[in-house]
Amino acid sequence: MKGCFPIHKFRELTTPFYFYNTTLLHETLQTVKHEIEKYPGFCMHYAVKANANPKILSMIAAYDFGADCVSGGEIKAALSAGFPAEKIVFAGVGKADWEINLALDAEIFCFNVESAAELKVIQELAAAKGKTASVALRINPEVKVNTHHYITTGLKENKFGINLDKLDGVLDMLPNLPNIKLIGIHFHIGSQITDPESFVGLCIRANEIQKNLLARKIFIEHLNMGGGLGIDYSHPNKQPIPDFKNYFEIFDKHLHTNADQPVHFELGRAIVAQCGSLITKVLYVKEGSCKNFVIVDAGMTDLIRPALYNAYHKIENITSDLPVEKYDVVGPICESSDCFGKETDLNQTQRGDLIALRSAGAYGEIMASRYNCRRLPKSYYSDELI
C-alpha cells in the first residue's frame, strides 16, 4: 500500500520538497500525551535535533512538551517555537561558552553534563553571572544496543557521557562547585531501537546506579532516560504511530523510582519520522548495461541517511500504477554514495513521475546541506495544501 498524497497539488510545486502530514503528527502527539499522562511524573522533552522545522516545533510545543536541545541554535529555535525555558534541557559533549551563557541567561531547566571538564566551565560561567546552574549528569550506562554502529551511544568507547568508573570522581567534585546544583541523572543508549529489551537493560542499569548513589546519600530529583524508540521504516503505513504504550509501560514496570521522582524522556524520531516524506521528481530513466537507474532531482543533500548510514527509506512511485520493475534510485550529486535504493521495486517509471521517500520526518530536512551549491529543500504541510 502506498501513502496517500495530494498529487494534483504536488504537480504545482517545485521539487524536491518535504511534505508533512500534520494530521498524522497531531495523532502521534495525542497518543504520546495520552500514554505518558497515565504515569504521574513522566514527562517528555522532544529531541529538537530530529526536526527543527519551525511549524513542526510549534505544533509539538502546543502539546506542552519540553525540548531537548544540543546547541545554542536549538535553544533559540525551541524558545521561538514557544517551548518555555523552564522545560528546556541542554545536552551535548561540546557546549561552547556562548551556548552555556545563552542557556544561563535564558534560565533553562537543566544542563545535561557530559564530563568533569564541562562541569568546571559551567561552574565558572555561572559564578561570573552570579547564577546557579541546575545540572543532570549524563552517565554512560554501558548498555549494548542492537542498532547502527554510528547511532549507538551507550558504550564505553563512545564519546558520550561520564563513564561509570569516572562517576565517583565527578561526584566528589560537586561540593567544591557552589554554582552547580545536581538535580538529575541522564542516560541515552542510542537511536532507532526496536528491541524493547534494550530499554529493560537500561532500567536495570539505572536502578543499580541509583542504588549506589543512595548509598552515598546522594538523592537525585529526576531521572532522564533519553530517547531512542525506533520506527518501522519498512512498513510506514502498517503502524504509523509507534507503540508508545509499550514503551512507557517498560519504564513504569522496570525502573525503580523514589517517591515523587519524575522520569523524563527525550524522544525525537518516534514522534516525527512517519509524518514526513521527501517528494522528488524523476529526471531520467537511464538504461544501464546490467540494471536500470531512476535518476531523481533529490540527492543526498536533501536526505543523507541512506548515504551516511546505509539507512533504508521506503521508495514509492506515487504517480504510476504500472507493473513493478527493479531500479536503482539515485540522485544527481557527484558521489557514488548518492543512492537512495538499490534493486528497488517501483511501478514502471518514466520522466516526470513523482517519487516519495517515506519516513523522512526525522533527521531528514534538518540534516540537509548545500553541497554542490544546491538549494535547501522547501517544506509543505497537509493542512496548508488542501
Ligand code: LLP
Ligand atoms: N537524547 C539524546 C541525548 C540523543 O543523543 C538523541 C539522539 C535523542 C535524545 C533522540 O533520539 P531519538 O529518539 O530520535 O532516537 N541522525 C541519526 C540519529 C542520531 C541520533 C542522535 N541522538 C539518524 O538519522 O538516524
